[in-house]
Amino acid sequence: MISRLLTISAVAVCTNMASAQGTPAPKAAEFDAFSASTFSFNETISFYNFDSAGTTTEFNQAVNWITPVKDLVAHLELPVYTNTVTGAGMLTLGATWQVLTQPCSFVDSLSVSGAVKFATSSAGFGGDSCNWLLKADAAGKMPVEKLFWSAGFSYEFNNGDYIPVFGGLVTDDIMLVKGGLQYEIMDKLQVGARYAYWYQTSDQTIMTLGPGCQYQICPNAVLDFSCDIPFEQYSGSDLDLVVSFGASIKF
DSSP, X not given: OHHHHHHHHHHHHHHHHHHHHHSOOOOOOOOOTTSGGGEEEEEEEEEEEETTTEEEEEEEXXXXXXXXXXXXXXXXXXXXXXXSSEEEOOEEEEEEEEEEEOSSSXXXXXXXXXXEEEOOOOTTSSXXXXXXXXXXXXXXXXXXXXEEEEEEEEXXXXXXXXXXXXXXXXXXXXXXXXXXXXEEEETTEEEEEEEEEEEETTSOEEEEEEEEEXXXXXXXXXXXXXXXXXXXXXXXXXEEEEEEEEEEEEO
């Protein structure tokens, strides 16, 4: 009896193995580099108010593309400015590589970027040669629940570029250090504060601090708002306020 049961069990095991071997393994999904899901679009409208020069409005368009290279995203960006005249700024072409993903509980991501800014400017909103731009950004969670942080650094090797916070064309190198805290007050809605430190190599500096909020209206779209108030700036600056509205859409 026992030998008969062992024989039946052995036959069943062999049958299952043969069936498993005969079933083809599912194919991994192929990456389509030019599908709509690899593209996203960002639009930001910023109003730079000056005490003596009125308001300069910036319409900044950016297209992002997820490349076939793991964690590498290419981006194309073009600002358009208007005050008494309207014209395009420098065209930025670059790529961002996420070098770390959740290396620890405090850090969610760390990325580095490199870009070239081309002289496609008009109406005086930019220089006449190329600039190099280097950036690093990080983000993560604070020990407090629903509290998040972000930080960034950029340096532009500048041969001439229109920098709105400085009120015009700048020929010195530009450094920007920024940071922020965001708190999720309800599902998909975050509020917080952000800080920015702008520095020209000619020792002209501007520091701003202000509130902001971000709302995810659907899985593929995010709206954000910020208000940056200068609290320290060089003597020749009359920047009064920066108000920005933005939208990000993933296809």
